[in-house]
Amino acid sequence: MENIDIGKKVEKYRKMKDLTNRELAALAGITPSMLSQIERGLANPSIQTLKVLAKTLDVPTFSFFMEETNTEALIVRSNKRKKMIVDNLSYELLSPDFTGNLASAILTVPPYTSSSEKLLDHRGEEIAVIIEGSIKIYLGEEEYLLEVGDSVKIPANLKHKWENNSNTVAVVLFSVTPPIF
Incomplete structure (x- = not known):
């Protein structure tokens, strides 16, 4: 689990939903600054924040913890x-x-x-x-x-x-x- 970057996953799902940083932050009830820090790996979100982000992005909370597949x-x-x-x-x-x-x-x-x-x-x-x-x-x-x-x-x-x-x-x-x- 050490290779999992939760912030990158949040950013990936946000972009898949075609949301800006500000739009997702507003929908999730967090500041754009906090979301930016999470996405850049400078802040660790609480479980509650992850649950809210998951619900807003319409993905299961556990998806933030899944390892990426090396497709090669x-x-x-x-x-x-x-x-x-x-x-x-x-x-x-x-x-x-x-x-x-x-x-x-x-x-x-x-x-x-x-x-x-x-x-x-x-x-x-x-x-x-x-x-x-x-x-x-x-x-x-x-x-x-x-x-x-x-x-x-x-x-x-x-x-x-x-x-x-x-x-x-x-x-x-x-x-x-x-x-x-």
Whole structure:
């Protein structure tokens, strides 16, 4: 929380509402001088003042305490993806990392390869789409052949595995929540 600048957030919300310093001060019942000092980080507003500013700006009070998101850290360049190879299977992480509630990856399954010897389960729910080749998916006791464009939802704790029985590479784009591998 040390990187949070409440004054900058007040200023940002004020400008989003297209209000001048004087207009917001009048609406909130504080002096323009006090508002200016808050926005420049020279004065710390009381909780009561923050509540009044939040109500006037029509934002939740807690929004003044939220950390800014570094949007650059949300971008993953195709040549900078984190890659992991496990038993000839290649995983490329499309998400920046495993923080948050969702992770997406590309699974490349070489010809005549399966994701595991036996069906495995995990606590994460999964959605996958075949983007290249074809793949057999085992869901519990059932098996299905998926072609390019086909997708599947795999509920948490359902035993499953991927199997490529063809002579071409299969590529699967999948997302899992929570992000576990």
